[in-house]
Amino acid sequence: MSLRVTFLGTSGAIPTTTRNTSAVFVQREGDRFLFDCGEGTQRQMMRFNTGFTIDHVFLTHTHGDHVLGLPGLLQTLDFNDREEPLAIHTPYGTRKLVERLTRVTGASPSYAVRVNEVHPGDTVLDSGEYTVEAFETDHRARSVGYALVEEDRKGRFDRERAEELGVPVGPAFSKLHNGEPVELDDGSVVQPEQVVGEPRPGRTVVYTGDTRPTGATVETADGADLLIHDATFAEDRAERAGMTGHSTAKQAAELANRADVKRLALTHVSSRYAGRESVIQREAREVFPEAFLPDDGDDLEVPYPSD
Incomplete structure (x- = not known):
C-alpha cells in the first residue's frame, strides 16, 4: 500500500525563487491530505x-x-x-480566524467547509486503518504538529505450516489469517497463532510545522519512519x-537521534540561506546521517518497516 510524501513548500517565512512557503502533500492509497497551505500552494499542486x-x-x-x-x-476548488x-x-x-480566511473574498465556497479546532493529544482523524494525531509543539503562536500513524498489519501467514497441519487450501486460510x-474434518482445531506470525508494524510520518525542539516531538516520533522537522x-x-x-x-538532528527515527526531512529553511542551503543538510548529517533537505517537488515513498 503506497504512502507518498510530496514536498510542495520547504522555505521559511519568505519564499525564494526555488522554494515556496510551507506545504506538504501526503497520499496514502486513495486518501490525500494537505499539511499547511502557504501562499502559492495551489500552483505547487498543479506544478x-x-x-x-x-x-x-x-494546519x-x-x-x-x-x-x-x-x-x-x-x-479554485469552487x-x-x-x-x-x-x-x-x-x-x-x-477557528474564527480560519473561518474568516475562508470568506476573505466576500463569498463562501459552494461546498461545505468545516473548520475543526484540535488540541494536543487529540485523534483528529480515525480511518480504522490509520489515525492522524495532534501533538504539542512550541512556537510563538497556538500550534500543533501532526502524526499519521498506521495500525499494525497482520502477521505473515505460514502456508507451508498450515498445509502440514492439514488445513485445506481455500477459505480456511483466510479465516486463520483473520484470527x-x-x-x-478429524475434529482437531487449528488456532491462528499456529500459522500466523506476530503483527507487523505500520508506518508513521510526523510533521512538526514550526517549533523549537520538544520532548513531545520525541515521544510522538519514537521510531517513526519519517520525521519532517523545522530546520529554519x-x-x-x-x-x-x-x-x-x-x-x-x-x-532537529539531535532530536531525530533521541527519537530513533529512520529518516529526517529538514524543512522551513530560512531564505537567508538561499543558494547555500547545503549548510543546513551538512550540519544535520554530522549528527544524524539519514537527514536530508528536500527540494520543492521532491516525492518520497515511505516503505513499510523491514519484516
Missing part, C-alpha cells in the same frame, strides 16, 4: 501533479506562510465544481532560532 482531490487540510498554526494559500485554493465537503483542522483558539480458528536556521543562528520559536538543523 507537481498532486491534484486537488483532498478531503482534509491540517499547524495560523502564521501567514502556513495559511495564506487557503483562499486561492478554496476558490471553480472546479467541487461538491464534497472539506475539513480544515487548526489549533485550538484559531479465526478452523476445525478440520544553521547552528550559527541558534539563539535566533530559540527567540523566534524555531529549530536549527543540528537541533
Whole structure:
C-alpha cells in the first residue's frame, strides 16, 4: 500500500525563487491530505501533479506562510465544481480566524467547509486503518504538529505450516489469517497463532510545522519512519532560532537521534540561506546521517518497516 510524501513548500517565512512557503502533500492509497497551505500552494499542486482531490487540510498554526494559500485554493476548488465537503483542522483558539480566511473574498465556497479546532493529544482523524494525531509543539503562536500513524498489519501467514497441519487450501486460510480458528474434518482445531506470525508494524510520518525542539516531538516520533522537522536556521543562528520559536538543523538532528527515527526531512529553511542551503543538510548529517533537505517537488515513498 503506497504512502507518498510530496514536498510542495520547504522555505521559511519568505519564499525564494526555488522554494515556496510551507506545504506538504501526503497520499496514502486513495486518501490525500494537505499539511499547511502557504501562499502559492495551489500552483505547487498543479506544478507537481498532486491534484486537488483532498478531503482534509491540517494546519499547524495560523502564521501567514502556513495559511495564506487557503483562499486561492478554496476558490479554485469552487471553480472546479467541487461538491464534497472539506475539513480544515487548526489549533485550538484559531477557528474564527480560519473561518474568516475562508470568506476573505466576500463569498463562501459552494461546498461545505468545516473548520475543526484540535488540541494536543487529540485523534483528529480515525480511518480504522490509520489515525492522524495532534501533538504539542512550541512556537510563538497556538500550534500543533501532526502524526499519521498506521495500525499494525497482520502477521505473515505460514502456508507451508498450515498445509502440514492439514488445513485445506481455500477459505480456511483466510479465516486463520483473520484470527479465526478452523476445525478440520478429524475434529482437531487449528488456532491462528499456529500459522500466523506476530503483527507487523505500520508506518508513521510526523510533521512538526514550526517549533523549537520538544520532548513531545520525541515521544510522538519514537521510531517513526519519517520525521519532517523545522530546520529554519544553521547552528550559527541558534539563539535566533530559540527567540523566534524555531529549530536549527543540528537541533532537529539531535532530536531525530533521541527519537530513533529512520529518516529526517529538514524543512522551513530560512531564505537567508538561499543558494547555500547545503549548510543546513551538512550540519544535520554530522549528527544524524539519514537527514536530508528536500527540494520543492521532491516525492518520497515511505516503505513499510523491514519484516
